[in-house]
Amino acid sequence: MAESTEAEHAGWIEIRPDSGLSIRLGELWTYRELLGFFAWRDVAVRYKQSLLGVLWALLTPLITVVIFTVIFGGVAGIGSHGIPYPVFCYVGLLPWLFFAQSVQRATASMVSERNLLTKVYFPRLIVPIAATLAPLVDLAIASSLLAVMMAWYGLVPSARALYLVPLCLTWAWLLAIGVGSLLSALNVYFRDVGQMIPFLIQVWMYASPVVYPSTIIPEHLRWIHALNPMVGVIPWLRYALLWNQHPPAVSTAFSLAVSLALFALGIACFARMQRSFADVV
């Protein structure tokens, strides 16, 4: 009488007080279409009845990078290691905006889908994961602007970027899922989390090397800085696209370890809390 996965038609499912304490990957796979539908709905709905539509996916990072270039590149005079500041900043901004939007949307996701949670069964983890997919589309759109900027400044990435960039984005995505599912579960119980998010995002951004290179952090404090997983992700992308080098191994490994720990923690907490979502939300 093994607790079977949701095999399509045959097979018994057993429901017990402690079932639902773990995440079943097989079941997530069975429901992959639903994941796709959720993501598609988010994308489809987002720009309905808006004049500029999908252009917003370009305008948001564009306006942000202009502001940052004026303030941090111009007024504050932050160095960018010989890379034109707008490009330098934009490369950092892309993964950051993806991460921030994912976390933001994921956190709100469980509460905003409360109608579904109390009516229909599906693996709950689908909801925060789907919330990270729409920002992925925005990221793809915003990347086109990067291509234009790099061409403008005559910067050519090496072949290495072909595998370094996807790896880096996967990393950012897993991190967003981990943090997003943790916060979304907490938000079901404590709506404070939702209130906190804008501040968290803001603080987190300035703690990450988006507008500055991590080299401006004093040597002896770098390990604290590297506790922030985005300190691994963002320079990785810059190394891959702008400096044609492999990122420094030690600090990257450190950030990666923190990221994986956060991912595991997020999923585990979500699994523990998901049983009573429908009763609480």
Next chain:
Amino acid sequence: MLEVASIGKRYRLGSRVRHDTLRDVLMHRLRRRAAPSLLDSPEHFWALRGVSFSIAEGEVVGVVGRNGAGKSTLLKLLSRITAPTEGRIRIGGRVASLLEIGAGFHPELSGRENIFMNGAILGMTRREIQSRFDSIVAFAEVERFLDTPIKRYSSGMHVRLAFAVAAHLEPEILLVDEVLAVGDAEFQKKCLGRMAGVARSGRTVLFVSHNLAAIQQVTTRCLMFEKGELSRDGATPDVLAAYLGGSGRRPIVEDVATDHREFHIQSLRFCDEDRPPGFDQPLEFELSVSLGQPFRTVAFSLGIHNSLGARLLSSPSVVDQLDEGKTTLSIRICNHHLPPGDYSLSLGIARGTEHIYYGDNLLPFTLSDLGVNEPLIQPYLVRMRDQTGAFVPGRWEKR
């Protein structure tokens, strides 16, 4: 197909300890430390407890019970929306529930898009939705509006579309909760027909409803819940009779003074106190009077009124002689032609032109929709409730 073994679901009583914000939790912790005795009192209640039953493949089982008896909790547990506190459930097949139709409908998406979205949420694969798409659209009667965002739909269209998607689910086990309460009369008929079709197709169905006629029509076996416990499990007619019978004894009117000193009404009641009157059954009332003197030619006029108070019928009759002391009279109204619904009595008593008594709003009662011998007209009567007019049996025959 479905085995439920002594499951229970305990909820926390919400009002006192809802921790919606962090501050609430902290305050609660602090207060509990300060005054432990105050908050150690039971904060939980069992919405369902000690419930066991099993359902074989292809059975169509009705679930009845008053509000709060645990029916919805049961469906929530079976559909895995929430986890049981104790016990276990084994399910042998894909479960789909129609707990709430239209789950996941998004106002900005078009009808077409919502069919796919909603279908996926209810557990259909994209291919299944595609193959049933035309049938869903036809069922919902929204062909012309397929590409309109559903925020522009009328509420009727919205509901029809929602039910249409749900009605095209083909799981091994189907849980249905009150979906028949939607849409206009025409659409309800369609829904009921669809339900009956599902029941006949050999699928396992658990059907929760307050619509007893629908339950009687569709199911063979019934579970009855009372205060979170399974109080009865048996053949549908027996359980329904118990359910209706247990809904409180028939009302009775006692000790009524009339406008004549020597004429006292002891009681007015239904002759058959246990069995609820089916709408096609005769109505029998019993009147006991106690007289201080003999009365001659007393006219009694019994009236039956609908829930709005309008008089639907009168049954006058005259009693020649009533002796001093106690007398019990009874009246049997055979062909009242009343459709199922809520009614009350009025009673007028007179001697010649001399008024003795008039009272109305007596013995409020319900004529249930059970008992009709013709299953096909039942759903018709149910949805025509209060609009049927007199119910007069008749039959079209082919020549």
